[in-house]
Amino acid sequence: MSVENPLWGAPRIHGELLKLGFEVAQSSVAKYMVKRRGPPSQGWRIFLRNHAPEISAMDLFVVPTIGFDLLYAFVVVRLDRRKLVWINVTATPTAEWIARQITEAFPWDEAPRYLIRDRDRIYGSVVTRQLRAMGIRDKPTAPASPWQNGFAERLIGSIRRECLEHVIVLGEVHLRRILREYARYYNDIRTHRSLNKDAPIARQIQRTGSIKSHAILGGLHHHYARA
Incomplete structure (x- = not known):
């Protein structure tokens, strides 16, 4: 008999064995149990896997321009389908600006339960x-x-x-346009290994028609579809 639940200890396993008609001492169960190698509670990765449909994550990153100015891009992604739900750019990020972006990213009936x-x-x-x-x-993540x-x-x-x-970023308006075009490509077209080679917004399999190529981001990427 194999017990695969890592959260069960000897008393719980002993109780299950008794209900299955096995007369055995709890001390014997404890003696032959496989020793746990990790902590008894779920770790961060298990938390992410168990709650992925209810979790989103956000972050900021810096983008330099041709004039050596620094712009800040803000992204929000849903974990279950890797969908990029929001992206925007600013030269002066503030807490008030980020709060507005969160409001725009999640209509009141679509907000996730957790945000990393x-x-x-x-x-x-x-x-907050x-x-x-x-x-x-x-x-918030650990330091x-x-x-x-x-x-x-x-x-x-x-x-x-x-x-x-x-690409060479010319300014804030230019970067915003580039990132939003990439976001459409990322969500609608780009396949992901973690999604079994599907896009965040699921793509239908096309089996008939001639294949056409559509340039994206000036030819940096292409979308292949049947006409």
């Missing part, structure tokens, strides 16, 4: 009050633990590798 963020001081009381008003539980916001970090890495490293 890092411990940047820009997420002040204005942001807005989250509470929307019924969202704020989940110096960027992996705990891995979904947002991976998204930002994709944006840099697949878009920003290949």
Whole structure:
């Protein structure tokens, strides 16, 4: 008999065995149990896996322009389908600005239960009050633990590798237009290994018709579809 639940201890397993008609002492169960190698409670990764449909993550990243000015891009991503639900740009990020972006990202009936963020001081009381008003539980990551916001970090890495490293940003309006075009490509067209080679907004399989190529971001990417 194999017991695969890592949260069960000897008393719980002993109780199950008794109900299955096995007369055995609890001490014997404890003696032959496989020793637990990790903590008894769920870790961060298990929390993410169990609650992914109810979790989103947000983050800021810096983008330099041709004139060596610094712009700040803000992203929000849903964990279950990796959907990029919001992206915007500002030259002067503030807590008030971020609070407005969260409101725009989530209509009141679509807010997630949890929102992961890092411990940047820009997420002040204005942001946390807005989250509470929307019924969202704020989940800051541990200090110096960027992996705990891995979904947002991976998204930002994709944006840099697949878009920003290949263009020269002229200014705030230009960057906003580029990022929003990439967001449409990311959500509607780009396939993800974690989604079984599907896009965040599921793509239908096309089996008939001639294949046409549509350039995206000036030919940096292409969308192949049947006409």
